Amino acid sequence: MSSAPTVHIDPAAFHADPYPTLAAMRQNAPVCYVPEMGATLFTRRDDVFREEKRVDLFSSHQPNGLLTKVMGSNLMRKDGEAHMRERKALFPALSPRTVRDVLGPKFREIVQGHIDGLQPLGACDLVTDYAMPVSADALRLITGLTNMEAAEMDAASQAMLDAAANYQRDPEVDRLGYGYADHVLDLIKERLPQLRAAPDMSIISVLDQAGLTLDEIAGNVRVIIGGGQNEPRDAIAGTAWALLTHPDQYAMMANGTADWNAAFDEYVRLVAPIGMSPRRVARPDRACDVEFNADELIFFMFGSACRDADHFTDPNAYDLTRNTGPAIPFGAGPHFCAGAAASRALIAGHALPMLFDQLPNLRLTDDVTFAGWAFRGPLSVPVAWDI
Template sequence: MTNAPIYEIDPEAFWKDPYPDLKQLRANAPVAFVPQLGAVLITRRDDIFANEKKIDIFSSTQPDGLMTRLMGQNMMRKDGDAHMAERKAIFPTVSPKTVKNVWKAQFIEMTKATLDDLHPKRQADMVLDIAKRISGDALRVMTGLTNMTWQEMDRTSQGMIDGCANYAGDPEIEAHCHDCTASIDSHIAARRPDLQANPDASLLSVQMQAGLSDEQISANIKLAISGGQNEPRDVIAGAIWALLTHPDQLALVQAGQANWMDVFEEYARWMSPIGMSPREIAKPYELHGVSLAPGDRAFFMFGSGNRDERTFERPDQFDMTQDHGPSIAFGAGPHFCAGAWAARTLIADVALPMIFERLTNLRLAGDVPFGGWAFRGPLSMPVAWDI
């Protein structure tokens, strides 16, 4: 059992805004045990960057972890050769070449369809009506589950996210998560015959072609849906909110002094859509005088590391003029997000420029609440525009 200092949080307040607590932890207890989360939080950027690579100590293999129990043992919950074998198997789906040559044109077509449908209405919810649909449609084609609606893609993604963050053990949340994973499995089963006869570049198809087991295929598609839906959804909507509430930053883009990729990278640093990645301590280790013992649970707090005062000039500000290069929004070790290139293309190359071009005089039309610390983003975002 760890001897880490204890830091108490108010779970509700931490969910609404974790940054004040994370700032206190970085300053006074960079390795601390939080009873309400049942884990040791590692909060400084350089500590996360260095230690995430030490897979012999900070193990991703967590057979009793929430993600493994609810979604199966996907490649994120494997280390070493087992992880790399599955990462290699899915690479044909997420490689820069496939994203450019196969998926980007479909991203453009789907985004155009969404904006064409909504444009005459002159108002919508950026999260619920636009970003959710763009993200869901992209995942439908990339996973191969074209028999699933974008609404069901989002529902199942959110259900799994809620399940994996259900550290309080709420039985209703767990039951809903099981319902969502069952839905995904049924859609996988229905698509298999066609992809067996007509293989393509989708995640389901390339895993079948690589000979992965049914369990591996199912777990990795659930992983892709759990992260590949909420993160683009939250970054599309969140980055638009950031630009609309920081007109000086939007002016930089409009003047050509910053580009859409700068928007994406700085927003992902500032409001990390993936705020945490869990690990299990595999052997005794000491960090900042804190002893960690085998079996202890540790959280790499990406959202905290991305606001570390030791690394970033203005960590609490959305400011594209500062260096966001040290950001760890996609991770820092062998588990660096496999879908990073697809996310950058969908959001920075397609969604953001198309939304601002199509929705003239885009503006906020109400309050925009945010929530989450393991996964963070806007919950709703009413907007309006001119015809």
């Protein structure tokens, strides 16, 4: 283990609300070893921003890491040439032009279809009834897995992510996660002949056209299902919650002094849907006055970095007037989220403005509970509107 000071956590309390513990870590032990996770945590924004780029020391290549074991070989767990080869192959599916010309119009159709189905009901849970199917249908389009139902996409994402963060080694969590990983592979095999007959801009198709193997395609699609379902789902429902519980901030949206991009950016700063990224120490070395040994596990805590009081005044508040520039919810180095532009287009461009525009007097009907530290979001967001 590293020479960092040891800090113990209560895993259940940390899962329910990690922010008080993370704030104490930033103040007293910004780089600390947590036995309950078997990892050394980096919690301050500047340390995360700087050290994440040192891939020669803090390597993404983790052949024995949980994410690699669950998802298979993927670009998130590669550095240098190997990473760039797959990132370049992926680029056409998620480029700004593809987002604007191909995905954007389809996103609007997807969102409108779900709102049309909800409007007559007068009430719903934004997580399960809106954000989940909108994100899943968008991801079916993006990946090319049109043979996967929305609920199945969400279940696969959650199961694989849970297994990839299963540091307590719960066997049932592993069973579900690995089972869905196998199922995704079967669905890719089913789609490949169709996409080879009629290539498109979906991820499966562009990776296949670039010459990636079936295992490489599957590993990357699984990882993208994880982040691409979890993050938009939680950010759609979570940003709606933030605006509905902060009427002064929503008033800024209504009078034009803030826009949907600001609402989205401030929410993912406040509650980073992907709260951390693991790395492997590639060699014995020193960073932040801490000695590290080869093959140790470290976590860059994005959720903590985004609430660092050295960069954000009143960091636990939702404030659309703040500069969110220093926030790093999508990472900071060469592994910056490849799907960030598509996520922003879906959420800030369509899902949120259309929701608030078309469901009059949208309002919460009960309290909202959040959970998670590696991946965090609201468990439910019950709302009603006038019909």
